[in-house]
Amino acid sequence: MTVSEYPIAFAGAEAYTPEIIFPALTRAVEASGFTREMVAGRRVLLKPNLLMKRRPEEATTTHPLVVEAAARLLLDWGASEVIIADSPGGPYTRPLLHSIYETCGMTAAARQSGARLNEDTGFTTLRREENRLVREFSIINPVMEADLVVSVCKLKTHSMTTLSGGVKNLFGCIPGLQKPELHLRFPEKTDFGEMLVDLALTVKPALTIVDAVVGMEGDGPSGGSPRKLGFLAACQNPFLLDLALCRIIGVTPESVPTIAASQRRGLCPEDADALSLAGEVQFARPVPGFVPPHAKSVDFLSHTPRLLRPAVSRLWDHLTPRPVIRRKDCVGCGRCAESCPAHTITIVSGKAQIRYDRCIHCYCCHEMCPVRAIDIRRTRFFDL
Ligand code: SF4
Ligand code: SF4
DSSP states (O other): OOGGGSOEEEEEOOSSOHHHHHHHHHHHHHHTTOOGGGTTTOEEEEEEOOOSSOOGGGSSSOOHHHHHHHHHHHHHTTOSEEEEOOOOSSOOOHHHHHHHHHHHTHHHHHHHHTOEEOOOOOEEEEEOTTOSSOSEEEEEHHHHHOSEEEEEEEEEEETTTEEESHHHHGGGGSOTTHHHHHHHHOOSHHHHHHHHHHHHHHHOOSEEEEEEEEEEESSTTTSSEEEEEEEEEEESOHHHHHHHHHHHTTOOGGGSHHHHHHHHTTSSOSSGGGSOEEESGGGGSOOTTOOOOGGGGOOTTTTSOGGGHHHHHHHHHHHSOEEEEOTTTOOOOOHHHHHOTTOOEEEETTEEEEOGGGOOOOOHHHHHOTTOOEEEEOOGGGGO
């Protein structure tokens, strides 16, 4: 397997209209080398990023027109069935899924394309002996029942993993609150990245499509700002795709734990210059002034020898960006407390409160707050 076998294919898409998105998505998928023969007669699982209940224009979730176009193309190419499924942040229940599908535009995407929305909230254990850190994952049933998985991610920044692209999107194959449990099990970014690479190798998406018509910059994956980028991309290899995305948004591969882990394993070259590009390759260029997440560069605990970590961990706790509740904006809904793997958030008098001594800096609370009442604040030390 060589890098040139898996080109990263780009297609310009100025705006979210069906007339623009379907042809652009078709161009990108065809240029990636993915063919109708790979799809014909197969049951395909389409995995968008449905992190939370947000409207498409907020750029937190994969745009429904991109999901609809992908489903249409797969059905045109002879897929026996296309199922749209994701396990969003928070509990994995049918009522919550319905409400997220509706707000994120997935109900309409399924209706327009002929795809089916998943309603099964069960999961199954999947083992892969060759994995390095996690050999056994709980995986949502529709992924297990599909013949192939097509991931449709959103290009976003991420306060913990710097980039949310193809590999990170697969975290939604883990059911509900088992995701925060994995954060607690792997609080250090290096291990968390290794775990996500194990997960990607276990789920093995046949194709990853990126919605970068409008991405997210700043404190993603939910608290950042929409940023128009104007393209779609597709690749059969999510590790190579993420390296290309990393260059486009101007962050270093070392700052993205999934890319660093895939490079350590020889799944991805060190340099994005080695990647093979196809289609409208002008969109592979770095985007000037793209705003990275605040927390991206502060992770020296991962790079400290294990024996020394206790000694530096108190300093690290002080210097690492922390979640801070803006009390005036907090509506006391409890989503942050529900998603906190360290159980260190309580609701007192209708407002969230964080006990920082147990915080593992995973930023799940920041991701899940529906009213963006949680900031990620850096210590002023780094401004000196
Ligand atoms: S308070 Fe927020 S950042 Fe800290 S452990 Fe809980 S969810 Fe993670
Ligand atoms: S901080 Fe956000 S998620 Fe937490 S209780 Fe307040 S409004 Fe809800």
